[in-house]
Amino acid sequence: MTSQAFMAQLTIGLISGCFYAMLSMGLAIIFGLLNIINFAHGAQFMMAAFLTWIGLTQLGPWLGRPDLQVGFWWALLLAPFLVGLVGMAIERVFLRRLYHLDHLYGLLLTFGFALVMEGLFRYGFGVSGQGYEPPELLQGPVDLGFMLLPKYRVFVVVASLLVCFGTWYLFERTKLGAYLRAGTENPRLLQGFGVNVPVLITLTYGFGVALAGLAGVLAAPIMQITPLMGGNLLNIVFAVVVIGGLGSIFGSILTGLSLGLIEGLTKVIYPEASTVVVFIIMAIALLVRPAGLLGREV
Template identity: 75%
Template structure:
């Protein structure tokens, strides 16, 4: 019924896997933040975008201002930009978000949505929305012939790096003593604080870590997407759908669902391209009808 070659199918699945890696990284950060802070972080897309802009500005704009010796390459940006974005996230949590923890989710959503609009508006004012290119590092240029497609080395790096970060984060939160303390802090923070654990510090650092994950995704996305103020907003709707489907607060659910929906989106582009932009939301509606807590979420 469908005149589609196996090469085209495999190539589109690989593209879907690359998109799924970004979905997984971003939704994992959202799941961590919601699981511990009970905040729906609508700033996540703007923080993703901000990290991409920091990488681009460090490479192309900073040398124009201070000289070529101050150029920041990709590898330095991959460490530095997430740290800066994470530190800004910590500042946001310490000054504003901590006042909303005991209120309805709507207050946190509105606050973070407002912060996102401010960040996007500021960068649109200075740089417009046309977008800027950011070249991958020399080490990751070129490609590999897989037989069914020519795979750019950089995109292969994105897949491997994303899967490694996802696996390491899952292990940290699910299999270590620190992860056990974080989970306990979400269920009974007063009891944990009675045992001498600094709950406010733990919450602040966890929010910063979740934001830093968005920053890592943003830097890795810069050579693939056009760096522009709307790049995070364009992904955010899908990422929220991923978190809802996987289960709010479930790290494994975010990773599994992000990768799975990326692959499904790639398949849909092959067999029914018109539905590729809505298939994620159709699945979200079906999951909410049958399992409101998400596939891996805990029923209350």
């Protein structure tokens, strides 16, 4: 394998790793602060991709104005916001009743929501893949020396890294992040200081879901948009969260990026193992450190 092919494959793996990191970070936030295993995360990722596709290609014809479209940059803001609102409604109406119960109840409920969402989109749009072109500003290639990489994929890497590390800084280095952590460890004490803990928890769940939505918008010009796109990705994302440590935001970012690179490299060295290498690493990590690489021991 030439050095150019090696670097090209690492670059492609980095793009996959960015999606793994963003999705697993949202899962880690929800579990770490709410103790809910959000099995609907993949469906919420899919929902944002479909909302973007609808806004860019279908909204105008539906309203009788073929020239009307939302635009990619507006969709990048609106789709995660709308998906986050749906998540907040789910948290307030359903999940709030389960916080005092075993984690299994939250997992089963969110799994049910995932099946309902996938079924609705499958009924409305079928199972054939949809897609759309990146915005005109991000079309065309960038010469990296060892390969020509589409501008849009460069944008995905930069935007994902900024969002990941910005979120980590928000939760780990700011006063708001301290409130969020305190709200899960001692909510009564925090409420005594005048903080509305239930609203804080709802906003946290909505933010974690919005991260999945943002990943869905970014992924839509790269992946085929189908009702099953989130479910197919969720297995790997759960493995990333487990390896990094349940509830560890930095662990999810680091593990997601690393596993994307490892998966990409495996496709060159031994392609048959590329679909299982993540789960092999997960098994080894759990044997060595059951709490995950950066998780806290119970």
